[in-house]
Amino acid sequence: MGYAKPSARIFIAGDLGPGLAVTPERAQGHYLTHVMRLAEGDAVALFNGRDGEWRAVIAGGGRHAVTLACETQTRPQRAEPDVWLAFAPLKKTPTDFLIEKTTELGVSRLIPVFTRHTATERVKVERLRAHAIEAAEQCERLSVPEVAEPVTLERLLAEWPAGRTLLVLDETGGGAPIAAALAENATTPPCHGILIGPEGGFSFNELDALRKLAFVTPVGVGPRILRAETAALAALSCWQALVGDWR
Amino acid sequence: MGYAKPSARIFIAGDLGPGLAVTPERAQGHYLTHVMRLAEGDAVALFNGRDGEWRAVIAGGGRHAVTLACETQTRPQRAEPDVWLAFAPLKKTPTDFLIEKTTELGVSRLIPVFTRHTATERVKVERLRAHAIEAAEQCERLSVPEVAEPVTLERLLAEWPAGRTLLVLDETGGGAPIAAALAENATTPPCHGILIGPEGGFSFNELDALRKLAFVTPVGVGPRILRAETAALAALSCWQALVGDWR
Structure with a gap:
């Protein structure tokens, strides 16, 4: 596939899965768009402690709300100590x-x-x-x-x-x-x-x-x-x- | 003996031994008298990496130079990893x-x-x-x-x-x-x-x-x-x- 590794990685409380739309917390949205300066189509890594790690892309959103679209699981969840x-x-x-x-x-x-x-x-x-x-x-x-x-x-x-x-x-x-x-x-x-x-x-x-x-x-x-x-x-x-x- | 543990502990480059007079670095003297507010007769712990740990007392000195007098070895030097x-x-x-x-x-x-x-x-x-x-x-x-x-x-x-x-x-x-x-x-x-x-x-x-x-x-x-x-x-x-x- 050869995707570049996403430059940002954030924790999401909700579910992650193929095609799911995810709305990060407001502070996270600010971080993605203003600190990391990511734009529509840019990749973000997501995890929630249950569904493994997912590659998502910024699907849209404006100044105050960003929406992410889950694409593919990049790592399965694994048991931890x-x-x-x-x-x-x-x-x-x-x-x-x-x-x-x-x-x-x-x-x-x-x-x-x-x-x-x-x-x-x-x-x-x-x-x-x-x-x-x-x-x-x-x-x-x-x-x-x-x-x-x-x-x-x-x-x-x-x-x-x-x-x-x-x-x-x-x-x-x-x-x-x-x-x-x-x-x-x-x-x-x-x-x-x-x-x-x-x-x-x-x-x-x-x-x-x-x-x-x-x-x-x-x-x-x-x-x-x-x-x-x-x-x-x-x-x-x-x-x-x-x-x-x-x- | 029942000595109270010295409130300050400093590293000395020179030798430590019974009755030896020790002059700490100027910054250390400042630390002892101005930061820790120790005065003549107060105890200080000293070590140099060779002679174990010593109890010394402030023997005198003024604003810019403090002299310490070594009294007793409180811990012998030991081999370290x-x-x-x-x-x-x-x-x-x-x-x-x-x-x-x-x-x-x-x-x-x-x-x-x-x-x-x-x-x-x-x-x-x-x-x-x-x-x-x-x-x-x-x-x-x-x-x-x-x-x-x-x-x-x-x-x-x-x-x-x-x-x-x-x-x-x-x-x-x-x-x-x-x-x-x-x-x-x-x-x-x-x-x-x-x-x-x-x-x-x-x-x-x-x-x-x-x-x-x-x-x-x-x-x-x-x-x-x-x-x-x-x-x-x-x-x-x-x-x-x-x-x-x-x-």
Whole structure:
């Protein structure tokens, strides 16, 4: 066929399929026509997390509404790793960074968690969701990680699903080396969560409660002090390499 | 003893030892007295990459020069992993990020490499060095990674030391999964390098040349597109977990 690769790639909430007409969000329309300067007939890549990736063309529209016409599926939908990341919210820049990088690294669900020493009290979930969409658009993922409503650590643990292992980054040095812990906790299919504490660490009581839970495995990531967002990336990278889809 | 942990931690080029007087750089003196607002008698943690970590106190000095007196060694020097990262320079923010995060993750040597598709033509090595020092101060490392002078890819490969494996991130999908490649290339002591290409990828000729070298192992990090700096962190995390000091 020899089509050039579309220069823009956007996430669509609705269905994608042969001949379907798609109306992107207003901000996306603005992006296509004003930022990317695309015009009628130009190609755009679309994905919705269910129907694979589609090549569409700009079918029309004016200043405020663009219509896209789906043409052909360019990639089928595929199963993606099932790995959650629960994290104590950080300041704006490191949180944005965490969302962007963990999306690239294939996280399936992001859960902001309030712990005793969490410095931030408010989380703008819609902002995080928009950021996850943007990151997914740019890294060619076929899905967008879900960003859950923030919960307290207590509630996260009380409602943790049966059968899902929770790897807790334990910076006190008490955890098993992460590679060994992953090897021991490999399930088929792998179904894990990773919990990263705040910059101030977990409180003594929190760590004590975590260690008593059967589904929790405390893990360590070496002798240096990692920032929370670095620890999140490191743990997720090891997970993908050892039990996820980098194998 | 019950000393409070010093609130400031700085890298010193000179020797550290019992009773030694140390004069920090002028910018460091400014940081201690004006930013951290420390005064005579206040404690500062010092390290130089050779003599472990020392508790020192501000012994005197005025507006423009501070003197520190070494008191006791708080941590002995320890051997650190021997892992190099060669990377095609990125824009300012992702390069800063790469330096900061790979320092936390324990890289021993950072080498800026110019490839065919490297977008940046100039590298401010002194800036990168200052950034590596700052990151090492903050992550409690006992050393600062060396930042080498930039080289071309050709020269990097021509001068690559015998006995050191080079893991090349191959985004064309031709490489072995990183965990498998690390298991196969584990040496004692581990002595590796990791090479990350530019955003535009390696050229066809570069990849061809790399694949022909006996010390090169092309590796892959899964089906999603990672930004260059994310790939660097992911590869280094896997290295530490599987053959470095996270075991």
